[in-house]
Amino acid sequence: xxxxxxxxxxxxxxxxxxxxxxxxxxxxxxxxxxxxxxxxxxxxxxxxxxxxxxxxxxxxxxxxxxxxxxxxxxxxxxxxxxxxxxxxxxxxxxxxxxxxxxxxxxxxxxxxxxxxxxxxxxxxxxxxxxxxxxxxxxxxxxxx
Amino acid sequence: xxxxxxxxxxxxxxxxxxxxxxxxxxxxxxxxxxxxxxxxxxxxxxxxxxxxxxxxxxxxxxxxxxxxxxxxxxxxxxxxxxxxxxxxxxxxxxxxxxxxxxxxxxxxxxxxxxxxxxxxxxxxx
Numbered sequence: 001x002x003x004x005x006x007x008x009x010x011x012x013x014x015x016x017x018x019x020x021x022x023x024x025x026x027x028x029x030x031x032x033x034x035x036x037x038x039x040x041x042x043x044x045x046x047x048x049x050x051x052x053x054x055x056x057x058x059x060x061x062x063x064x065x066x067x068x069x070x071x072x073x074x075x076x077x078x079x080x081x082x083x084x085x086x087x088x089x090x091x092x093x094x095x096x097x098x099x100x101x102x103x104x105x106x107x108x109x110x111x112x113x114x115x116x117x118x119x120x121x122x123x124x125x126x127x128x129x130x131x132x133x134x135x136x137x138x139x140x141x142x143x144x
Numbered sequence: 145x146x147x148x149x150x151x152x153x154x155x156x157x158x159x160x161x162x163x164x165x166x167x168x169x170x171x172x173x174x175x176x177x178x179x180x181x182x183x184x185x186x187x188x189x190x191x192x193x194x195x196x197x198x199x200x201x202x203x204x205x206x207x208x209x210x211x212x213x214x215x216x217x218x219x220x221x222x223x224x225x226x227x228x229x230x231x232x233x234x235x236x237x238x239x240x241x242x243x244x245x246x247x248x249x250x251x252x253x254x255x256x257x258x259x260x261x262x263x264x265x266x267x268x269x
């Protein structure tokens with residue numbers, strides 16, 4: 001029993017340094033990882049270890065995406081890596097929320113986004129203000 | 145007390161009485177022989193571990209071993225949980241990047257609110 005515990009602990013402890021330095025050198029990545037993360041090749045060394053790990057996790061199923069999706073992911077990698085953690089968290093939250101809308105409405109999202117972009121700056125500012133108001137009232141409700 | 149024990153006590157008594165009458169050289173030789181015999185006996189049993197000693201060691205180490213095992217289980221559980229959360233997070237981020245909508249649509253603070261407003265006003269009319 002104790003021996004098994006010792007083995008588990010040793011295995012976990014020995015895996016820690018490997019995780020901390022996961023893929024710090026671009027040449028250490030597999031060919032598949034290099035292909036998927038090609039847009040980040042020049043910046044790879046500058047990324048912090050947590051970001052590198054996040055990217056490696058993100059491209060684990062890259063091969064399962066359609067070529068069109070793969071191109072989209074790669075085209076957006078650079079912008080995504082420039083965002084702050086809070087911006088990414090906000091975007092992920094919005095994505096999760098929009099995934100919950102019915103599929104028929106979801107198909108129209110692209111068009112709705114085009115419409116939204118055609119709004120005047122004042123109208124968009126009003127929408128942002130409303131969003132802030134909604135989130136404040138939601139927070140207050142949650143507190144009560 | 146049986147006969148054997150009585151006989152033994154008598155011999156021990158006689159030996160103790162005679163002890164004082166022995167020549168110092170003989171006493172020294174006897175002392176040296178005793179020390180050699182004790183040392184030889186210690187060497188002979190040096191590698192032998194009594195099961196009682198092992199059990200006593202285990203009794204002392206048991207709480208520490210249990211604590212180490214508990215820590216290892218907690219650590220492993222936390223590690224697996226974190227890894228699972230991170231894997232899901234990674235999948236969601238990849239799905240977001242692969243989505244039809246651009247990243248800006250998800251970064252915009254007002255798009256979702258505008259959508260909800262537009263939906264509620266269209267359902268009212």
